[in-house]
Amino acid sequence: MKHTYDDEADVRTTVLIRVMALFFVGIMIIAATTSPIATGTKEGERAPALEGKFYNGSGWSDFNLESYWDSNWEEGNISGQWVVIEFMDTDCPYCVSSAAEMSSNSNAFSGNDPGWDGAIVNFIASVTELDIQGHDSSRGEIIAFRNKIADSGETCAGSDCGSRPGSQHNFPYIDDLDQDNMKKWNIGGTPTYYLIQPDGIIAWSSSEHQGEELINAIAALVPRAAGGA
Amino acid sequence: MDPNLQLMIYLIPTLVGLLLVLPIGRSLATPFSERFTSLGNERGRVFFGLILTCLAGIAVSFQTLWISSKISEGGNFCASNTILSCDDVIGNSNYNTDPIFGIPWGGIGAAVFCILLYFVYSSSKEPNANWVSSYLKFGTYITFAGFFVIALLIFYEFKMEKICQYCSTAHLANIGAFIGFLRLMWMNQSKEWNTV
Numbered sequence: 001m002k003h004t005y006d007d008e009a010d011v012r013t014t015v016l017i018r019v020m021a022l023f024f025v026g027i028m029i030i031a032a033t034t035s036p037i038a039t040g041t042k043e044g045e046r047a048p049a050l051e052g053k054f055y056n057g058s059g060w061s062d063f064n065l066e067s068y069w070d071s072n073w074e075e076g077n078i079s080g081q082w083v084v085i086e087f088m089d090t091d092c093p094y095c096v097s098s099a100a101e102m103s104s105n106s107n108a109f110s111g112n113d114p115g116w117d118g119a120i121v122n123f124i125a126s127v128t129e130l131d132i133q134g135h136d137s138s139r140g141e142i143i144a145f146r147n148k149i150a151d152s153g154e155t156c157a158g159s160d161c162g163s164r165p166g167s168q169h170n171f172p173y174i175d176d177l178d179q180d181n182m183k184k185w186n187i188g189g190t191p192t193y194y195l196i197q198p199d200g201i202i203a204w205s206s207s208e209h210q211g212e213e214l215i216n217a218i219a220a221l222v223p224r225a226a227g228g229a
Numbered sequence: 230m231d232p233n234l235q236l237m238i239y240l241i242p243t244l245v246g247l248l249l250v251l252p253i254g255r256s257l258a259t260p261f262s263e264r265f266t267s268l269g270n271e272r273g274r275v276f277f278g279l280i281l282t283c284l285a286g287i288a289v290s291f292q293t294l295w296i297s298s299k300i301s302e303g304g305n306f307c308a309s310n311t312i313l314s315c316d317d318v319i320g321n322s323n324y325n326t327d328p329i330f331g332i333p334w335g336g337i338g339a340a341v342f343c344i345l346l347y348f349v350y351s352s353s354k355e356p357n358a359n360w361v362s363s364y365l366k367f368g369t370y371i372t373f374a375g376f377f378v379i380a381l382l383i384f385y386e387f388k389m390e391k392i393c394q395y396c397s398t399a400h401l402a403n404i405g406a407f408i409g410f411l412r413l414m415w416m417n418q419s420k421e422w423n424t425v
Contacts, residue, residue: 012360015351023343026291034298039322046301048322071303184323199303 041185043205047196050085050126050181054172055143063174066200068122073198078119078223080198082109084214086125087182087192090145091135093157095191099145100166105215107167109222118224119198123171128182130190134158137177146173195221232307232315239289239398242281247405249278250412272416276353279409283349286342286402293395294335297325307395318393324385334382338399345371345406352413357423365414372407379403 039046047065054063065083073080086102088095102123107113109121125146129137141161144154146169150162176182185194188207193214195204204217248254254275258268267273293315296306300320308316319325319335326333348364355361379400386392416422 011354011358012347012351015347015354019343019347019350022287022346023339026287026339030291030295030298034295034302036298036301037303039301046303046322069303071305 037201041194041202041205043202043208045202047085047194047200047202048184050124050174050185052126052174052176052181054124054174055139055146056172057147057170060139060175063172065124068196068198069200070198071200075197076223077198078225080119082119082121082198082203082218082222083194083196084121084123084218085194085196086123087128087176087185087187087190088125089128089130089135089190090137090141090156090161091132091158092130092190096145096157096159096164098191099164099169101214103166103169105218106169106171108215109218116224118222121195121218121222123169124174125169125171126174126176126181128179128187128190129177139175139177142173142175233313233394236394236398239285239292239395240401242285243289243398243402243405246278246280246282246285247401247408249281250275250405250409254278272356272413272422273353275409275412275416276349276356279349279406279413280346280353282402282405282409283342283346286399286406287339287346289395289398289402290335290338290342292335293319293393293399294333294339296320296395297333297335312390312392313394314391315393315395317391318386318389318396321385321389324382324389334396337378341371341375342399342402342406345410349409349413362414362417365410365417368410369407369414372403372410375403375407 037046039048041048050063050065052063053060068081068083070080106123109116111120127142129135141154141156144152144161145156145164148162148164148168150160152161154161156164193206194202195217197203203221206214248257258274262269268277296315297319299306300316305316308314327337345368348368352361352364382396
């Protein structure tokens with residue numbers, strides 16, 4: 001009798017092909033119906049979570065960065081609010097000297113300055129305590145730095161925190177003294193700045209643009225009513 | 230479609246599969262044993278339940294992978310203020326990938342359930358082949374290892390104070406698969422493999 005099948009055939013090959021086909025069909029459906037964006041701290045990636053208690057001028061409360069994001073935002077739309085995050089240490093001399101720049105930038109792009117017709121840019125500072133001798137921070141020091149309180153007994157980079165350049169800051173200061181956020185964001189040094197789109201995607205990072213000023217990045221990337229950016 | 234309603238597409242086959250691999254599955258399968266003769270014996274019933282469980286595990290794992298991809302786009306699927314909120318769990322970038330390779334848990338689940346399906350499906354096709362006992366052992370070991378992953382993921386959910394119902398269905402599928410593989414392994418080691 002003539003056999004029409006192979007006696008030596010192994011069912012495992014057929015099953016393997018079927019199961020692999022099932023797996024690749026699943027992968028292809030996901031690839032065809034989604035466009036995933038990686039979470040990370042490089043430009044074009046989705047900003048990771050930023051957690052901790054923040055000081056807003058009256059007290060400490062839970063911070064939620066995600067509350068800033070608008071998933072329906074579209075590029076060029078000026079109604080979406082952008083976010084600038086500064087990773088800093090109140091005992092870092094360069095952070096202290098750039099406090100004036102943060103004062104003027106946060107005022108200039110907050111929507112209250114008639115000279116700026118672009119999208120609102122919210123400023124946030126995440127304050128860490130670097131593992132360097134003499135860098136001893138506390139929540140009292142964060143408040144003294146933010147509010148520029150003179151003779152508070154708190155010293156920022158060797159001087160009275162109230163003597164730092166610039167005016168009082170009105171934006172949130174997050175307590176990251178345990179370096180949790182700093183590690184999560186892979187911060188190599190302070191100050192480090194991120195400009196984030198209203199949909200939570202990192203548009204600009206100071207670590208990827210050494211020497212470029214934050215104000216120039218805002219002017220170049222944040223859309224304006226007149227179509228400036 | 231409501232995400233909890235959509236979950237039933239995966240949960241019902243998982244539960245049916247789980248019941249079939251358990252000894253109580255006999256009474257469940259009896260009414261269908263005349264039409265589906267393989268359900269008339271213990272081995273065929275466990276094989277069928279296990280294949281169903283693995284297919285449900287693959288499907289729900291792909292669904293969680295799809296949800297995590299959608300969330301990364303900025304969308305949402307099953308966000309909720311209640312404790313059952315799979316978006317909060319699957320969308321949490323601190324916990325939604327394995328800590329070694331950074332692969333999404335849904336992708337790992339889909340791949341593992343495909344491997345399990347390969348073991349059980351090929352064993353059911355040729356139950357007296359000499360490699361079947363090895364395949365059943367591999368399936369048992371893999372699903373047992375899955376308990377440690379489930380423990381880790383439940384720990385993450387505990388930390389987030391949220392429960393991902395889609396992930397829990399995949400965990401249930403792993404439990405069902407473990408029971409199925411273990412029972413088949415025991416049956417295969419007994420002399421009753423061809424009579425049960």
